[in-house]
Amino acid sequence: MTPAAQDLAARELERIAALRMQMLEMHPFWGYLLLQVQVVAAPQLHCIAATDCVRHIWFNPTHTQHLSARQLGFVLAHEVGHQVFATLPRERGRNRHLWNCATDYAINRIVARMDHPGRPGQRLYEVPDGHLPELGEL
16 A cells, blocks of 8 residues: 555544544444444445455545545444344345345435434434545445
8 A cells, every 4th residue: 555545544544433432422332333343444445335244344545535424424334234234144145236235225224314312303424425536426
């Protein structure tokens, strides 16, 4: 990794560390689960983030740098959701793409409804949308 890429990864890891603490404070169940995983910068990743549904979340700092804190929090909670619901082990021969779309839909509905505990009715996280360089429209 180039020094510039290392700096970017370090900055994004700092943002993620802050979001982990925020999630632990505001949604202890999800925050505790997020603290149990290793979050790893993966500049070669072709998406924003991915998980093995066990102990790792990989993120592409080139993509995450374009997300607001609320959007990055959504992505982290989404990946933890894959772990909570054991989506990979439960695939069981299903069409991988369709299964991932279905589980993404279900997890996104849950994460999108997470309220800010101090402001009932206000959502804590925001679904990433818009245009990301190299990824296109989200």
